[in-house]
Amino acid sequence: MPTTSLELTLRDLIQKAVEEAGFLPSGESVLPISLEIPRIRSHGDMATSVAMQLASKLRKPPLEIAETVSNHLRGLLKDSPIQESVERLETKPPGFINLFVSRNFLYQVLQEVLEQGPEYGRSDLGKGRKALVEFVSANPTGPLSVAHGRQAAVGDALAHILAFTGYRAMREYYLNDEGTQIDLLGESVLVRAKESLGISAQFPENGYKGDYIRSMGESLAKKFGRAVLESGKAKEISKKFAVGELGRVIQGELDRFGVKFGPWFPQSSLNRFGYLTRTLGILKRRGYLYEQEGAWWLKSTAFGDDKDRVVIRSDGRLTYIAADIAYHRKKFQRGFELLVNLWGPDHHGYIARMRAAIQALGFPSEALEVKIIQLCTLKRGEETIPMSTREGEFTTLTQVMDEVGMDAARFFFLLRKSDAHLEFDLELAKKHSLENPVYYIQYAHARICNILENQKKESEISGARPDYSKMSSPEELALLRLLREFSGAVEAAARALEPFGVISYLQGLAEAFHRFYDVHRVLGQDPALSAARLDLIRGVRTVLATGLRLLGVSAPEKM
RNA sequence: GCGCUCGUAGCUCAGCUGGAUAGAGCACUAGCCUCCGGAGCUAGGUGUCGCGCGUUCAAAUCGCGCCGAGCGCGCCA
Numbered sequence: 001m002p003t004t005s006l007e008l009t010l011r012d013l014i015q016k017a018v019e020e021a022g023f024l025p026s027g028e029s030v031l032p033i034s035l036e037i038p039r040i041r042s043h044g045d046m047a048t049s050v051a052m053q054l055a056s057k058l059r060k061p062p063l064e065i066a067e068t069v070s071n072h073l074r075g076l077l078k079d080s081p082i083q084e085s086v087e088r089l090e091t092k093p094p095g096f097i098n099l100f101v102s103r104n105f106l107y108q109v110l111q112e113v114l115e116q117g118p119e120y121g122r123s124d125l126g127k128g129r130k131a132l133v134e135f136v137s138a139n140p141t142g143p144l145s146v147a148h149g150r151q152a153a154v155g156d157a158l159a160h161i162l163a164f165t166g167y168r169a170m171r172e173y174y175l176n177d178e179g180t181q182i183d184l185l186g187e188s189v190l191v192r193a194k195e196s197l198g199i200s201a202q203f204p205e206n207g208y209k210g211d212y213i214r215s216m217g218e219s220l221a222k223k224f225g226r227a228v229l230e231s232g233k234a235k236e237i238s239k240k241f242a243v244g245e246l247g248r249v250i251q252g253e254l255d256r257f258g259v260k261f262g263p264w265f266p267q268s269s270l271n272r273f274g275y276l277t278r279t280l281g282i283l284k285r286r287g288y289l290y291e292q293e294g295a296w297w298l299k300s301t302a303f304g305d306d307k308d309r310v311v312i313r314s315d316g317r318l319t320y321i322a323a324d325i326a327y328h329r330k331k332f333q334r335g336f337e338l339l340v341n342l343w344g345p346d347h348h349g350y351i352a353r354m355r356a357a358i359q360a361l362g363f364p365s366e367a368l369e370v371k372i373i374q375l376c377t378l379k380r381g382e383e384t385i386p387m388s389t390r391e392g393e394f395t396t397l398t399q400v401m402d403e404v405g406m407d408a409a410r411f412f413f414l415l416r417k418s419d420a421h422l423e424f425d426l427e428l429a430k431k432h433s434l435e436n437p438v439y440y441i442q443y444a445h446a447r448i449c450n451i452l453e454n455q456k457k458e459s460e461i462s463g464a465r466p467d468y469s470k471m472s473s474p475e476e477l478a479l480l481r482l483l484r485e486f487s488g489a490v491e492a493a494a495r496a497l498e499p500f501g502v503i504s505y506l507q508g509l510a511e512a513f514h515r516f517y518d519v520h521r522v523l524g525q526d527p528a529l530s531a532a533r534l535d536l537i538r539g540v541r542t543v544l545a546t547g548l549r550l551l552g553v554s555a556p557e558k559m
Numbered sequence: 560g561c562g563c564u565c566g567u568a569g570c571u572c573a574g575c576u577g578g579a580u581a582g583a584g585c586a587c588u589a590g591c592c593u594c595c596g597g598a599g600c601u602a603g604g605u606g607u608c609g610c611g612c613g614u615u616c617a618a619a620u621c622g623c624g625c626c627g628a629g630c631g632c633g634c635c636a
Contacts, residue, residue, distance in 0.1 A: 313634040320636045349631045451595050518600040
């Protein structure tokens with residue numbers, strides 16, 4: 001039987017044991033059974049605290065309850081399909097029941113890893129629901145910054161993780177190709193173009209500076225020439241040109257970073273066929289849009305927002321949120337049941353109104369999960385690199401990638417929970433040494449590949465039948481246990497929408513491997529044992545590779 | 560003023576939906592290659608978990624208040 005169902009069956013049996021003992025509180029038919037992996041190994045592979053939860057209701061000492069429940073559980077286990085998997089139970093004060101899995105069970109886990117290969121660890125958490133991860137979505141007004149880099153790393157990893165846990169996950173980039181900022185961009189480029197032709201022009205206030213604007217202006221001038229740029233269509237042309245150019249630049253940067261979006265979703269497309277207008281019409285009909293002081297407001301306070309929000313300005317122009325509301329309606333209509341949005345910290349005030357808008361449209365707002373991706377500070381050793389988005393002096397994602405490489409860049413962006421500030425040390429990321437966590441994990445993978453390479457020369461071992469029962473050292477069992485926990489770790493990451501969990505799992509697995517490697521020789525005197533250990537490290541390699549794949553980091557065979 | 564996030568070892572951070580003795584890495588010290596890659600391993604010790612009150616059999620974890628840090632609060636996006 002598949003090892004993944006062990007927990008389910010156990011929960012079931014514990015519930016039955018409680019019933020048999022007559023401990024089920026009256027009026028309750030189902031008890032939430034806690035079943036966790038204890039922090040301390042000597043407390044077993046799994047533990048439940050039901051006895052303590054029942055203690056106060058039953059007015060009995062928890063340890064006594066634990067004894068009785070575990071006696072019943074022992075009996076139930078004897079006739080169950082998992083009797084081979086659970087080796088023993090123990091009760092410990094203040095009232096825990098600890099379960100120890102058998103070695104045979106762990107060997108079975110290894111078998112599964114080898115059989116399923118890259119598919120091992122996949123789960124059905126999402127039950128095939130469609131999930132959309134929308135991230136980066138940077139205004140096309142310049143190259144991607146380091147902050148976007150972090151969003152890209154997190155978003156891409158999340159999409160991988162969701163896909164691996166049973167969601168049909170898609171990545172989407174919402175292209176903000178109209179609105180005030182884009183007008184400003186167009187004007188800025190146009191002025192630079194004119195300047196390059198010797199036409200004097202007033203640079204807009206708060207316009208976009210930076211060398212890339214100037215060089216875009218020059219190519220705009222070359223492409224269209226004086227006559228066009230002095231015509232009435234100039235602004236529109238310049239805007240289109242700039243958005244197109246910068247869109248390509250951003251796309252190129254994301255490609256280099258290994259992030260593959262589906263087709264981008266341009267904001268401008270929402271205006272076609274009156275979709276946006278219809279969406280506002282729906283809000284109006286449902287009574288969540290009202291007119292005041294010449295503007296139209298979304299009654300977002302009806303759903304917990306601080307204040308109502310303007311959707312149509314008094315001059316008739318739409319605000320940004322109008323388009324965004326329509327965009328999110330579109331997401332639902334496209335069949336997505338989980339909407340994950342990755343936003344910068346400056347957007348968190350925006351969450352409440354988006355949620356409100358979704359509810360106002362009649363969609364379930366729980367479907368929306370907004371992750372705020374905190375900014376990061378770039379450091380070079382002790383020195384902090386100042387970042388100003390003004391003056392085009394900021395460090396770009398491309399610069400970081402050029403300096404530390406893609407693997408290190410992606411890994412470091414994921415190294416902290418995404419809602420916490422991140423210190424990105426360029427020096428450390430470049431180091432090919434023990435302090436660098438990327439190499440620690442990749443090195444484990446490369447080491448295994450190396451052993452497997454060497455093994456080919458030893459025909460005696462290649463032909464041997466593996467005898468798993470010879471693997472009984474703490475180091476070997478630790479690795480097997482970790483292999484078992486992989487799926488749970490990925491599921492937890494999916495639930496929390498937090499790739500960080502996968503990283504810490506991989507660090508643990510790599511550490512356990514290095515430790516094992518140091519104590520035991522894989523290619524040794526005993527062919528049956530060597531063959532078993534080869535299987536073990538193959539399993540470890542598989543899981544390391546899968547985990548790294550989920551993070552978008554490569555698993556090199558040689559370093 | 561209101562809202563969000565955060566406060567854990569000297570530093571950077573883990574600690575899953577409350578659980579049993581609060582953990583890693585860095586830094587510091589001392590060791591480990593006749594042997595599959597030493598980019599590795601082992602051993603050393605530190606904590607008012609910001610403060611207080613509450614909920615609970617059990618609180619770093621949940622609730623409230625306070626202190627401190629960061630960010631947001633436009634008919635900008």
